[in-house]
Amino acid sequence: MPPTLTPRQQQILDWIAERVRRQGSPPTRVEISAAFGFSSPNAAESHLRALARKGAIVLDSGRARGIRLSESGASGDRLPLIGRVAAGSPILAAENVEEELGMNGQSFSPQAHYLLRVRGDSMIEAGILDGDLLAVHRTPEARQGQIVVARLxxxxxxxxFHRRGRKVQLRAANPEYQTIEVDLDRQExxxxxxGVGVLRRW
Amino acid sequence: MPPTLTPRQQQILDWIAERVRRQGSPPTRVEISAAFGFSSPNAAESHLRALARKGAIVLDSGRARGIRLSESGASGDRLPLIGRVAAGSPILAAENVEEELGMNGQSFSPQAHYLLRVRGDSMIEAGILDGDLLAVHRTPEARQGQIVVARLxxxxxxxxFHRRGRKVQLRAANPEYQTIEVDLDRQExxxxxxGVGVLRRW
DNA sequence: CCGATTACTGTATAAATACCCACCATGCCT
DNA sequence: AGGCATGGTGGGTATTTATACAGTAATCGG
Known part of the structure; x- marks a missing residue:
């Protein structure tokens, strides 16, 4: 669970959410300050940082009105879209979420938990092109030949995914790419x- | 009824609506220009003025990302899946609907109105495999090279889709299939x- | 008593952004 | 022939906005 917000932080988060609902765009630091009577935009700034640090919002740095709500509630019919995965971070960390797509994970079976943007053409023969979104079911278990999201x-x-005893092969679906061999005793x-499906948007 | 939008204006409005829905904040002039390949932000500016003049949007002057959609068009969050199209019936006739998938057409841009199950491998080089679901935006207008759903x-x-004067070529994305030539004066x-996207379920 | 966090004031600045001007080409209406 | 909307290029400027830096004060756990 995310760290609890202070009453003041909750109040500010609520106000921002309300603003987005009513005006269609997030507020600036100055607007937040005006609404709460701060005489310095930095008061708003530091609240935003606190909210971002606690995962309640995501700040797009350098962009005007770059405040995105982390959509804590009402999930179920939305799937997070994961772009680039920052080194060392869990896949579903807020910083990796590019946007939320309005679709139900249950459209796939087994259920999709998130969408991952695929880079490169290594799976082209499986009909997965550069930029396609792979629908992913979160599970550590894979069977022979299945398409997996692996972290090395x-x-x-x-x-x-192909496995023989303690050796795993990760095979591309493109003859130009080499198969990756992993010895489970030496590498994690x-x-x-x-992979439970593909979504492509033109 | 507001004045009708030109196709280009509609396209831009769709894109903006989609952006707002997905990113939570409206785009800037520069972002619009980047998305459509304009080399001057003024092209976006004048489109926005046209859209505002026609009442499709409201511009908050002097504010970053100050674009509000007038018509919040709350469309459904389910897309019909069309399997086999019965001879002579309109595509969206109830008899053709296999099921309804829980996803929002707005996840695509322009918006998807339905999903069509693709039979055969004639589009395999475009990454569309047998059984894939093509997300379709309903419109009679197509440009060179776009993937279309056509009825012959x-x-x-x-x-x-490729067109030269009164002749249209319908080209497969698979060398084993022949291009279909249509003379618009002889055939309807x-x-x-x-096609605005692809959905594959494994 | 110390460090960390919260909750601000006040000032400054680089970058993002809206928006102006001039101009061109095409098509449509009268 | 002329006016007007569309759909652009190219460049410029004033304003908005994010964000850094320097403080103050209060609260809380150890």
Whole structure:
């Protein structure tokens, strides 16, 4: 669970959410200050930082009105879209979420928990193109030949999974790419999830 | 009724609406220009003025990202899945709807109105496999090279659209398939819609 | 008593952003 | 032939906005 917000922080978060609902765009620091009577925009700034640190919002740095609500409630019919996964962070960390797509994870089976943007054409023969969104079911279990999201060190990759004893092969679906061999006794391999579908937007 | 928007204006409005829904904040002139390939932010500015003049949006002058959508068009969050299209029936006829998928058409841009199950591998080089679901935006207008849902007589097909004068080519994305040539003076060709994305479920 | 966190005031600045001007080409209406 | 909307390029400027830095004061756990 996220750290609890202070009453003041909750109040500010509520106000921002209300603003977004009513005006369609998030407020600036100056607008927040005006609404709460702060005489310095820095008061708003530090509240925003606190809210971002606690995961209640995401700040897009350098952008005017770059405040996104982390959409804590009302999930179920929205899937987070994961773009680039920052080194060392859990996949679903707020910083990795680019946007939320209005679709139900239950449209896939097993259920999709998130969408991952695929980079490169290593899976082209499986009909997965550069930029496609892979629907992922969160599970550490994979069977032969399934498409998995795997983490090797700081890299997150999408490949076909093949296992023989303590050796795992991660195979691309493109003859130009080499199969990655992993010895489980020497390297750590984390299966983040299973590909359960593809979404492409033009 | 507000004055009708030109296709270009509608396209831009759709994109803005989509942006707001997905990112939570409206775009800047520069972002619009980047998305549409304008080399001057003024192109976006004048489109916004046109949209504002026609009442499609409201511009808050002097504010960063001060674009508000007048018409909040709360469309449904379910898309019909069209399987086989019965001869002679309109695509969206109830008899053609296999199921309703819990996803928002606004996840695509322009908006998707329905999903069509693609049969065969004629579009395999565009990454569309047998059984994939094509997200379709309903419109009779297509431009060179776009993927369209076309109706020729009783057949509904998915192909790339190319036009030269009164002749239209419907090209497969698979060398094993022949291009279909249509002379608009001799045969009727109906463009049912535009492919705006792909959904694959494993 | 110390450090950390909260909750602000006040000032400053670089970058993001809205918005102005001049101009061009096309098509449509009268 | 002329006016007007559309759909642009190219460049410029004033304003908005995010965000850094320097403080003050209060609260809380150890």
């Amino acid at each position: 060190g700081e890299e997150v990759t999408v490949k076909r 391999l984390i299966i983040e999830g299973l | 007589g009783e057949e509904v097909t998915v192909k790339r 060709l109906i463009i049912e819609g535009l």
